[in-house]
Amino acid sequence: MAFFQPAASAFRWLDARTLQFRPAEPWPSLGRYTWTVQGRTFTLTTLMAAPTSTLPPDKTEGLDPLDEITLVFAEPLDTNALSRMVSIELRPLPGLADNASRWLGGEDFQIKTIERRTPSDEARYVLALKSAVPWGTKAIVHFRLSLDDQADQSFHSFAFSTAEPFRIVTIGARERRYPITPEGTQYTREQAIDCGMDDARLLIEFSSPPAAFGPLEGKNLLRFTPAVSNLSFQAHGKTIEITGDFNRDTLYQLILNPIRLRDINGRPLEMRTKSVLYCYFPKKPAYLKWGASQGIVERFGPQTVPVEGRGQERFDLRIHPIKPLDRSYWPFPDRPIIVDESKRPPGPGEEPKPHTVADADPSPQDIAAQISNLGSPPVSSIVTLPLRREGKSALFGLDLAPFLETIGGKNQPGTYLVGLRNLSANGNRSWMRVQVTDLCLTTVEEPAGVRFQVTSLRSGEPVAAASVRVEGTQKQ
Template identity: 30%
Template structure:
């Protein structure tokens, strides 16, 4: 058993410990700082590789150097050296960040050295990207791509533009470089257009010695810096030229259905079957309607030139020959009308270069199409509901019809 005196001593000892613990001052923890300007990657100058137009340059210090409230700095040379030093303002963003804001845009391709103690950072001012181009990105395919215009907000060095610009020509659609060609600098020239006022934008025209061929994609690439390691900073423009002039399709004319079998276009009249609501079967009546004009419609991917009948007979070869040939222009189509016989297979042939489009481009490839017209369903119609016929006069009746050989 524990004696009464020992228990009393133990109680007094515990009370003394509790009193001393309550009397000891509490140590406050230092709160974290959230408003400190500091680069997460540890860089001391930002940006650390290149400059664009009016980019500011910010210098970070490892400890408090400037005023906590920030403000303008009149003697930045005490903390940092910038060479060359353009016009602008130095300002503290906090005690550890000093920023320079240029008054004018950085001169394209110029070099700027920022020295902070023994550390030195070299920055390169990038070439600006064009504000607009002609033709524009995503424009319709060009029939004549002989030049490209680049418009900048301010003048740039034409020699640097020539040095940093490349043009590649690929076969359409331009996805693969296979079959492409990189144009040499002698294949084009770059000229600056005159400006009316100093504040106006500056346009540079790239004129090709020879027009870009049809069915091509011209890829203009402009490196924004000639510094090694900055090749990823590139402006790209893609322009398409129109596909070569070609005949795309032959079809039957209005009133005829198209049916292709064994490479032969078979033109069947819509009037060869009874209309809905009529009696079905072999004896179904087919109401009379004039036979549709037999014609072949030839479609192109561009508007063909206007041709006369002599030119048509030279360019459009139809075998066997037909009578009463006529050619009608309708936009990007030519309608070939003639006395085509029933159940006769014809072949239309157009040689390469035999036709030109409205821009003077020759047909890029030959075209041929075999076709035939089915026989019309025979039908007759009276021209008059009543009349007088002479007994011994001409034995003629006022009828008109279709589908009968004469």
Template identity: 55%
Template sequence: AITLTFAEPIDPADLARMVTIELRPLPGVGSGGARWMTAADFQVKALERHARADPATYVLELASPVPLGTRAVVHLRLSLDDDATESFADVAFSTAEPFRVIELGCRGAGDSEGRRRAYPVTPEGARYTEAQALGCPAGSGTLLVEFSTAPRDIGPVEGRNLVRFTPAVDDLSFAVEGKTLVVAGDFAAERPYRVTLTPAAVADVQDRPLEMTGESELWVYFPRQPSYLGWSAAQGLVERLGPQMVPLDGRGKERLDLRLHRLDPLDRAFWPFPARPVPVDESQRPPGPGEEPAPHTALGPVALAELQRHIAALGSPPVSTLVALPLRRDGKAASFGLDLGPHVARVAGKERPGAYLVGLRRLDSSSERSWMRVQVTDLSLTTLEEPDAVRFAVTSLARGLPVAGASIRVEGTRDNEWVTLAEGTTGADGSFRWPAPGWDPAHPIYRQVRRLVVASADDVLVLDPLHAPDGYADNHWSATRETWLQWAFEPLAARTPPPEDLCHIFTERPVYRPDETVHVKGYLRRRERGTLSPLSFAGTVVIQGPGEQTWKRPVTLTPGGSFYTAFSETNLPTGDYSAHLEDAKKKPYGNVTFRIDAYRIPTFEVELHAPDKVPLDGEFQVALTSTYYAGGKVAGRPVAWRVTQFPYTWS
């Protein structure tokens, strides 16, 4: 039905002759294919007006409903003498589009929602040749089926009936996102797939069936993703007596060109190594005789350009070989480890310590080699930091046992010189204690920690204090951004926490009646440098109640640091109370709250029985059981039910 409203009443018979309805298929542009409805196709009914000044409303009851996917234009002539095309007013509206597939394709580059590569699809079917195959983004592995309206959830059975692939695709999944069905699967690269849309039992959210009378067919393919290969770290440690794997990340590379150079672990030309692998262009001529870079003697870290020149001047490496990788040309990206054990053994022997530069180069047109720094060691250093000292502990990575006789050296700068700031040798327990010098305002000398060196025989471990390990304190691990051990050359007073008084005061229960005695007890301790000691003095327990009333009870702490008092008064008001301890200087210690209330001890309990989860649109039952504490069931008592609804938070 169509409702029209006029300011003045019109004879329904005249209105029926003045109105014509034009039906155009969507999008409703142009009059081609239009169908007209005249007075023979509808009836005009006048609605009753409540007052003469009210507007007049008429309802056009159509003999047949306006089809879906139609734009209806109501033409109203000015008089009966006008032609139907000479309407003075047009009112247009559109019916809902039928539920159908409108396009099939995939997202554009970058998975942008606004850019798509798709072909239109009609209910009668559309066919596109293999020469018109859609090129989908490499690695996306998804196709998009766009509907005119939002479909209901489509499961694997409905999805496979609707969308079919030749050749078959593994691991297919279907997900509805608004009006789009996202089809994901394990599509092979560089292989054309024929996609066929067939009529299936699929409905939209309004429960309308899919309008599809013929099959649609098109071709898609997914290009191969670009290959890459690189280090996942710029430097690291590998165990001398254990696995010697270094991390890589890549795709599509089956081999690499590997080179190893052995270094002096204390050579500052390669220390500290940057946070990212160092690239060196091997198409450039290396330095010739007399062109080698000078040793690095500056106090600051070596610059990247200088480090690249030092690497280029290393000459022919002792190891240069091609290494097979666990990657495949058509495979997916993966992170994996490369075993350096056989290659390191060729340089220094099996299970021998040392520092190495490891370079990889891709077997393609690239001329760049990427280098990382690796230390092969069995040493591990742990520092236990005291308020004014550091205990160094050296252990074996393989056995976890302490290493006796290991030398520890803290290197850094002082007065623009590279010096040893601290050194020592571990004892039989593998530890060495070093008193921190701190900061002397009378003789201010700025010292900066630059390097930590641990050595045992020919095994040398070099650590960068700018990359300090995680710290353990207060029963948990936490990361730190501080320079390792730099605090040892700064003021130490703030590192020692001041003494702290701890008081635990309590009552034997939280609620009392006005005529009952409140028992208050407590303990007082002083915590200083990790130890607890009792405090003993004459003090006062202060009790505060409603109406700003206060009661004081003198107490004397025992040698064990405890105290006790009993609080009982006549005609005490009901309400909340608090109690705390005070010394002679009115310093408060601890606090406890309790309540005085003329309560009645309950004689029975009530339990509710209901399922934990129930359907949102279904009924459920709740049972009630009441039992006397003295025994027996509570019967014949009135029950009032109250149901409260609250939001459920999904995690």
């Protein structure tokens, strides 16, 4: 047996056929040892342990360009051997493909040893790169853990990446955006961005926050065709929010032009040529509805009811007078009653019976059936609204006084069902219950009972000779 062992060592027979060799000190990493036994030669290779930590740490992102990488090992290593075992792969972000990789070897960096305070301290080495890792790069540090490429665990790596160059990343709406490249991106009309029916606004996302972005930068960067008035630009970190008087259902061409702009780190905007895309804001659907299901209007005051809508300039109004104590329409539900007028009304013998059950309220379906049986109303009119076809939604008061006057006279009390139908929709009509009165009822609970007081809405004075009718049931 022949071998070279510089340090003290010992042999020990484990059994009749097995001889164990134990060096007095661990063999250093990255070594090759040749043994000759009975004329046969064997080469043993020691492995280099993976670093216990690195700086930057593995998977770190968004770094500034750097020219030093720190490696920490449990035991010291020979720097010449370490330089042969380390290689650095540089990939453009996002760093998925390796066909555009650039490799750095031992000739592209120097290894500096950081002095240890005590022999038990970890060994630290700094790879000083001759050229810094640039912006927008993913760096993968590869280790050969053995001089023998065939050894198990012969490779180990960690990666980090620098921040993207300052550029426009995407543009579009909150739910849908298109990517933009520094080389310029061209989208067709058929690829127009649907910006949704919510607030008319566009969003530009940069790779890092701009140092300053106001109306001047916005108008130099963006050009809309057709033009958009009252453009406003609000910066929120890396995102610029653009609002203006965008017309619905209008196709806009948007051109992004290269401008002089820097981010908060002083980097110039990387934009070599213009980008072109198209966008539009769909029209919001028109609608019309009551703002309440029931209410009281003053006999001697305003007689308006709340209506909410958008895009409807006219609607079909109908009014039926009803008896105020008719239980078929009371209590009215919290939502307006919907009646489908496209259906045939009840014929002779099919009329719904009046609601007379004392201990149960009529259901919305029961009230709808009663309304379908009312016949022709004394008021049926097409009413013009303060809305515009291209306008925004609005809540306003509809004045019923001129219509109620034709039924019972001016300033007369009464109870009415008021129906609203959208002219451009289906045959559904929405009904609310309106009571015209000058009476106001106030109740005060006392230990021995309840005190009722009736006053005038017009004057606030008590109403003489007013009667209060209380109805109720007692379950056994």
